Amino acid sequence: MDYRLELLVLPVSDVDRAKAFYHRIGFREDADYIDDHDFRVVQLTPPGSPTSIIIGRGITGAEPGSVQNLHLFVTDIERARRDLLGCGVEVSEIFHDSGGVFPHAGTAHRLAGLSPGRRSYASFASFADPDGNGFLLQEVSERAS
Structure with a gap:
């Protein structure tokens, strides 16, 4: 079973x-469902990804920016x-x-620049959405078997 x-x-x-931020960085909008004033679900998918994110109202008790x-x-x-950067993202x-x-x-253990030898899985850059939900870009040029 998968x-x-x-x-x-x-x-x-x-x-x-x-929603505007994720559109700006190229996420595809899959759905924007509004049931009432207190419930809304917006599903967005990063380019090339099989995994989506959901943002909205009435869908989680987690604090904005906590992911x-x-x-x-x-x-x-x-x-x-x-x-x-070209999309205006810090x-x-x-x-x-x-x-x-x-x-x-x-950030204490961060060393500037690409991983020595540009090893797959080892180079990063970080950014956040307007609420502070944090993302890491991770370079994967060759998948581990």
């Missing part, structure tokens, strides 16, 4: 502002960073972690 993760709920304070370290895998992190410089592949929480 268990596929296909949907993540992100808590936001202003649905229309968040962190959502990884968006890209094959060229320099290009992805330039694309986001993106960190590219970094790698001093301890290896997966980044520590916070």
Whole structure:
């Protein structure tokens, strides 16, 4: 039996502002359902991804901005960073972690630049949506078997 993760709920304070942000960075809108003033579901999907996000009202008790370290895998992190900057998104410089592949929480273990040898899975850049939900771009040029 397969268990596929296909949907993540992100808590936001202003649905229309968040929706505009995700549109700006290229997410496809799959649905925008409004039942009443207190319930709204907007499903958006990143380009090339089988997994979507949902934002809305009345869908989660989590605090806006409380979701962190959502990884968006890209094959060229320099290009992805330039694309986001071109969309007006504040993106960190590219970094790698001093301890290896997966980044520590916070910024204390970040080393500037691409991973030595540009190892797959080891170079990152970070950004956040308007509420502070945090994303990491992670360069994956070759998949582990």
